[in-house]
Amino acid sequence: MSAVRLLRVPVLLCLSHVWLCHGACVEVDSDTEAVAGQGFKLSCISCKMRGEVPASATVDWWFMAKGESEFTHIYSYAEMSSYILDDHFDDRLAWDGSKKTYDVEDGSIYILNVTFNDTGTYRCLFDRMLIFPYYEYRTTTVKFITLNVVGHATRGMASILSEVMMYVSIIGLQLWLLVEMVYCYRKIAAAGEEALRESEAEYLAISSEGKDKCAGVPVAE
Structure with a gap:
C-alpha cells in the first residue's frame, strides 16, 4: 500500500505540471444540436502554439443553410469590434469568445433565439499573425460545425x-x-x-x- 502511494506522487506532480503548461487554452468541439427558441453557443477555439510570441488574430464566421451549396459571411471580429454581416442573423449574434484586444484564442459566438432556419453548416476561420523580431508569420485555422435544430432537447x-x-x-x-x-x-x-x-x-x-x-x-x- 505504501509503494502505491509513493508511485502516485510523481504522477500527480506530472499531471499538475501539464495542467500548468497547457491549462490556459484547451480546444474543445462545439455542441451540434440546438433547441428552437433557445440560445446556443457555437464554440470555436484555436490555441496559439507559440505562447511567448506576440500575435494578432481575427475571427470570421460563415454559414451554409441545409440544402444550399455556398457559404455566406455572417460575422466578423477584430480588435474588440464585431460586425453582423447577414440580415438573417440581425440582432441574434453575439461575441462569446476571448476578451483580449489582439490575439484571441476563443472565437465562439452565441445565437439568440435559435430558429429552424439556422440548421446547416457553420465555418469558423482564425486568421493569426505571429510577430517575430524580423518577420511576421501568418497562420489560419478552419473549423466546421454542423448544427441541427430540434423542437425539444434530446x-x-x-x-x-x-x-x-x-x-x-x-x-x-x-x-x-x-x-x-x-x-x-x-x-x-x-x-x-x-x-x-x-x-x-x-x-x-x-x-x-x-x-x-x-x-x-x-x-x-
Whole structure:
C-alpha cells in the first residue's frame, strides 16, 4: 500500500505540471444540436502554439443553410469590434469568445433565439499573425460545425454512454475498495493470530523451563 502511494506522487506532480503548461487554452468541439427558441453557443477555439510570441488574430464566421451549396459571411471580429454581416442573423449574434484586444484564442459566438432556419453548416476561420523580431508569420485555422435544430432537447447516444461509463467506473471503484479492505483485514487478522500463537508458544516454553528448574532444586528436609 505504501509503494502505491509513493508511485502516485510523481504522477500527480506530472499531471499538475501539464495542467500548468497547457491549462490556459484547451480546444474543445462545439455542441451540434440546438433547441428552437433557445440560445446556443457555437464554440470555436484555436490555441496559439507559440505562447511567448506576440500575435494578432481575427475571427470570421460563415454559414451554409441545409440544402444550399455556398457559404455566406455572417460575422466578423477584430480588435474588440464585431460586425453582423447577414440580415438573417440581425440582432441574434453575439461575441462569446476571448476578451483580449489582439490575439484571441476563443472565437465562439452565441445565437439568440435559435430558429429552424439556422440548421446547416457553420465555418469558423482564425486568421493569426505571429510577430517575430524580423518577420511576421501568418497562420489560419478552419473549423466546421454542423448544427441541427430540434423542437425539444434530446439526449444523444454519446451522452448516454458517457453516463453509463461513469456509473460503471464508480461501481468498479467501490468494488475494488471493498476487495482491498477485505484483503487488508484478513492480512491484519492473520498477523494478529500469528503473533498470538508465537506469544503463547513463548509463554509455554518459559513455563516449561521454570518447571524444569524447580524440579532440579533439592528439597530441604
